[in-house]
Amino acid sequence: MIEAQQLTKRYGEKTAVDGLDFVVKPGTVTGFLGPNGAGKSTTMRMIVGLDAPTAGSVTVNGRPYARHRAPLQEVGALLEAKSIHPGRSAYNHLRSLALTHGIPRRRVDEVIDLAGLGSVARKRAGAFSLGMGQRLGIAAALLGDPQTVMLDEPVNGLDPEGVLWIRNLLTTLAEEGRTVFVSSHLMSEMALVADHLIVVGRGRLLADTTVRDLVRQAGGDTVTVKTQDPARLREALAGPGVDITGHVGSEELQVTGITAREIGLKAAEHGIALFELSPRTMSLEQAFMDLTRDAVEYHGTTTTAETPGRAA
Numbered sequence: 001m002i003e004a005q006q007l008t009k010r011y012g013e014k015t016a017v018d019g020l021d022f023v024v025k026p027g028t029v030t031g032f033l034g035p036n037g038a039g040k041s042t043t044m045r046m047i048v049g050l051d052a053p054t055a056g057s058v059t060v061n062g063r064p065y066a067r068h069r070a071p072l073q074e075v076g077a078l079l080e081a082k083s084i085h086p087g088r089s090a091y092n093h094l095r096s097l098a099l100t101h102g103i104p105r106r107r108v109d110e111v112i113d114l115a116g117l118g119s120v121a122r123k124r125a126g127a128f129s130l131g132m133g134q135r136l137g138i139a140a141a142l143l144g145d146p147q148t149v150m151l152d153e154p155v156n157g158l159d160p161e162g163v164l165w166i167r168n169l170l171t172t173l174a175e176e177g178r179t180v181f182v183s184s185h186l187m188s189e190m191a192l193v194a195d196h197l198i199v200v201g202r203g204r205l206l207a208d209t210t211v212r213d214l215v216r217q218a219g220g221d222t223v224t225v226k227t228q229d230p231a232r233l234r235e236a237l238a239g240p241g242v243d244i245t246g247h248v249g250s251e252e253l254q255v256t257g258i259t260a261r262e263i264g265l266k267a268a269e270h271g272i273a274l275f276e277l278s279p280r281t282m283s284l285e286q287a288f289m290d291l292t293r294d295a296v297e298y299h300g301t302t303t304t305a306e307t308p309g310r311a312a
């Protein structure tokens, strides 16, 4: 559990985080969303004591991070700043972290496997691709088997397989009852993995809601599903508030009132093959953009500068 109360950080004139109140609960994936410069990384740094709040407070499992006797076993964090010696192997990096925190050696092997680093664990971390670096960072975050896991933009630099791996990992960690807090500036990514969303803009709280409610507010909770067995899928998904339409004989259904994730899980539970599962993400992105429009620090422009003509 992470609890922020009137959490504030000022850098000189700049207020990066402005009176944030929120609670991140265990057993679910909470997405921390906001446009660039919204204050997500600053908030996360304060959660693990890398930055001190100017005002307010933030606790992890009831205490400020620094007051925990074994913080690595309490909170595992992947923050953007990497502190890995480039000449050291992934294995040695994790091994030394484990040694200094009283974590048994077998846990190092476990997280190496978990992060899919087995084949490169003995190579120099300095030669790692961005994606491998992310995996190593996540392995380090999980080393202490922490109850709370916090990841800042974890899918950055990952290939599609890595993105899928992260999604499954986050869901599994939440299912194990852990608190999972993950930042992103991509609504579409969060919609696939998070149950709850905390949205910030210019350091302020803009929304603290479920993905489902946000989508519903935006009127965009229709999911297109293509399946081998539409009749059985209809039966499996039927429930209060769920509406399913589709042409007779067609493999395609339009489903409202239930998320794509829930549809996927139900289909898997009933052993029904799906060929397509697409939430109407445009309206989700739109909901996010509407929410954060006034809070975006750096607006792009659609007018491009004139390119100087080439001399004939």
Ligand SMILES: Nc1ncnc2c1ncn2[C@@H]1O[C@H](COP(=O)(O)OP(=O)(O)OP(=O)(O)O)[C@@H](O)[C@H]1O
Binding pocket: 011, 014, 015, 016, 034, 035, 036, 037, 038, 039, 040, 041, 042, 043, 185
């Ligand atoms: N050390 C610092 N000194 C001065 N200003 C800072 C510092 N760190 C962050 N800021 C400013 O605080 C604001 C919030 O930054 P932060 O990195 O927390 O945002 P973010 O939501 O994580 O953004 P991004 O998605 O781009 O990573 C920005 O305007 C940033 O320029």
